[in-house]
Amino acid sequence: MRQIYHKIRGSHPGYIGIELPNETEVILLDEENFNLFRKSSNYNGTRILIKDQYCHFLKPTHGSWHIVIEGRSTDFKPEMVNIIYKAA
Numbered sequence: 001m002r003q004i005y006h007k008i009r010g011s012h013p014g015y016i017g018i019e020l021p022n023e024t025e026v027i028l029l030d031e032e033n034f035n036l037f038r039k040s041s042n043y044n045g046t047r048i049l050i051k052d053q054y055c056h057f058l059k060p061t062h063g064s065w066h067i068v069i070e071g072r073s074t075d076f077k078p079e080m081v082n083i084i085y086k087a088a
Contacts, residue, residue: 002076004069005034006083010062013088017056018048020081023072026055034066059085 008016018026026048029037036043045068048055069081 002071002074004071004078004081006067006069008059008065008067010060010065013061014059015056015086015088016059016067017054017084017086018067018069018081019054019084020050020069021071021073021076022053024050024076024081025070025072026050027068027070028057028060029066029068030060031064031066034068037068 020026027037027045028048029043029045033043033045037045046057048057067083071077071080
């Protein structure tokens, strides 16, 4: 499974949208749980629903956060993902 990590910092309210291929999973993690995730330890995160190769969610406004995008196919590449920030 191939993974992409994207760090976001809390600031102004808004939304994050992600255009991505099928066979992917998106997880939103705070800093502590991201470190646990990278160590393959138990972590708490929010799995984001993907529909029609797109997902969106409210951007966290406080703290430091990470988006983990996991591609299940062997041909998954970062170029296949488009992250979009929109102000509230």
